[in-house]
Amino acid sequence: MKIVIPVVSLETGGTRFIYHLANEMVDKGHAVEIVLPEKAAVAWPLRAQITRVKELTPDKIPPADFILPNFYPTVFPAWESKKGQVVRLSLGYEPLWVEEKEKALSSYLINAPILSISQWHRQIILQATGRDSTVIPGGVNSSVFCPGPKKSLTTGRPTIAYILRSREHGYTWKGTEDFWEAIQRLTQLVPGFDIQVVAPEGATYPAPIPYETVIANTDQEMAHFYAQGDIFVSTSYFEAFSMPPLEAMACGTAVVTTDNGGNRDYTKNRENCLLVPPSDVQQLTLILVHLLTQGNIRNQLAQVGRQFAQTWTWRNSADKLEAFLLQLTGR
Template identity: 30%
Template sequence: MQDFPELVEGNEGKLGLNMFYHSLKLPFSFITVSSYAKQLIVENNPTAKVTIAHPGIDLNIFRPRKANSQNQKKRIMVILRGSRVKGDEVALEVLRNVNKKVPIHVVFVGGKSLVRHYSKTIGFDFEYSVFSNVSDEVLAKLYSSSDVFLHTSYAESFGLPPLEAMACGTPVVMTDNKGSRDYAIDGFNALISQPGDVKSLSDNLLKVIQDDKLRERMIENGLETAKKFTWAKTVENFEKALKEIN
């Protein structure tokens, strides 16, 4: 189980959300992706057997790379998804705020039509580039070439991108989206704000951009964190759960 209420309701409406909660009450053994997802299950099914198998990182791909950018502006990477729960508009407002104080270059990963839509409806006063339909290899290079990764989701079942960024040696500014609590620690490997808190996110982004010692500490701690989330560990937990069921 890797869904969560905000995602289900956004995709399937109230009826789908009702079905989601009913499914959690079925007499199943569950394998899920995070402590938050486990909590959702147990709240609806207190006697359920639940095993956590976190998503993993391929550390052969998601690793620090040498940056080749000649741009002197700070590079902020953002993944745009086009749904409210992902907090796209929050991220864009944060970027506008920060650019007023420190000129930035934004690396958007997302559909070009979506970026054009936001450019027309919200307006960008910062320099940016767009990358669409990227492979994991390209994604890892984009993380590594960025000075900060900004992640503004309202909710996630786990939230893999910030962990991928950490594995690439990129500091993370993000929201407490619940699913990421299994790896994201405020002030240790990320700076974390409440969902929708534009001021706090803007302040945290500026801190990372302007404080080299903070950046270095977050990079080091992020790399150590990412090493704990391998696919081998995921498979081990998954196989353990299947053996216990049998």
């Protein structure tokens, strides 16, 4: 089948979902065409056809069996083009954070099926719009995201890994301040640990202790970042799916994450990760103390997490998408 995916850009964050899904659908034998503005960035190695247009208008949308707009501005040109059946792919319920809340909401009210990416995400859309959706979960490429040597083997100091997304760049829900407050408290309780961060937008932070910034622009570099850490921490208040904790598990790193909703499909507290309530700095601090001082528990958590992550594949995600689209065609 022919699938067209109009996008604003393919840079960091959730657009990696599109990149992985598009590549898997190509590998399954489908024709996938990504349509995006001529100056938009493409950060990921796509096997799908890439078509650049001056702007995303209805006349620039190619004909297809299915058109999968994702971010709300792409929905309207796709719908108005009348060039294929529109399936509204949601990577996050945009009215929760964008300024154009009414426009974003209206993108869910067109007469098109909706795809969500977790059960929590599905419930958010259902409660807000009254419309149900089909869940196509995310995955992890275990051939790339796999264990490697821990930095602590050479330093003798455990390393905490964190992805730094700042309020100044619009990421108000990532809990960055909570993380650094916990680290401030941690310095008074546990001596001798290091912090490594990836800062996709080049963000910096007046942190309580020095930290190392790692440049990671590819999946391979991200995998190396996760694998070097002894503990990966995620502090988001909400996420539609949240790929980093799952990727860190696949890399054999113990995961501490907030219960952000979208990760409930794959997180199992005290089995493959440790969960804390969003904004609970006290509990986050105590859990980090526990893991930093109990290497056997940290290693066991990492081992179970890695085994669990093996079952979450992008091929499984593509299989579910393919089955859903074929069902719409009556095949």
